[in-house]
Amino acid sequence: MEIKPKVHEEAVQINEIPWKAFPDALSQGGIRWKMLHASPEMGAWAAIFECPAGSSFNAHFHVGPGEYLLTKGRMDVRGGKENGGDTVVAPAYGYESANARHDKTFFPVDSEFYMTFLGPLAFINEDGSPIVNVSWDEAQRAYAA
Numbered sequence: 001m002e003i004k005p006k007v008h009e010e011a012v013q014i015n016e017i018p019w020k021a022f023p024d025a026l027s028q029g030g031i032r033w034k035m036l037h038a039s040p041e042m043g044a045w046a047a048i049f050e051c052p053a054g055s056s057f058n059a060h061f062h063v064g065p066g067e068y069l070l071t072k073g074r075m076d077v078r079g080g081k082e083n084g085g086d087t088v089v090a091p092a093y094g095y096e097s098a099n100a101r102h103d104k105t106f107f108p109v110d111s112e113f114y115m116t117f118l119g120p121l122a123f124i125n126e127d128g129s130p131i132v133n134v135s136w137d138e139a140q141r142a143y144a145a
Contacts, residue, residue, distance in 0.1 A: 029055025035143035064119020073111025
């Protein structure tokens with residue numbers, strides 16, 4: 001049996017990473033992001049998102065769980081509190097369980113949040129059929145493009 005190499009630790013200076021446009025096919029309103037880390041051994045990835053007032057992520061579900069920290073603004077998840085979902089105002093923490101479905105994640109004011117995804121984020125059509133699975137590998141490729 002071969003001894004496998006240890007995965008190296010990583011420290012990232014967020015201000016040294018450029019903001020890039022999040023794909024228009026997956027969001028509305030000019031969301032930008034910084035890819036911070038990809039973890040092949042865990043199937044995880046982490047990013048920070050800048051979401052202008054009125055922006056939103058298209059319908060998706062979390063194949064694996066995820067955790068976020070809203071550092072600025074407001075986020076209406078699953079339609080917001082008035083529609084049976086959650087409305088979070090910064091500073092706020094949230095946990096998304098595996099298979100949590102979000103038909104729209106909306107930012108009514110300028111917002112920013114950090115998120116770790118444990119597994120892919122599956123963007124879907126209205127009927128639930130997949131458009132794309134954004135895994136740790138796909139996220140890296142999208143950010144590098």
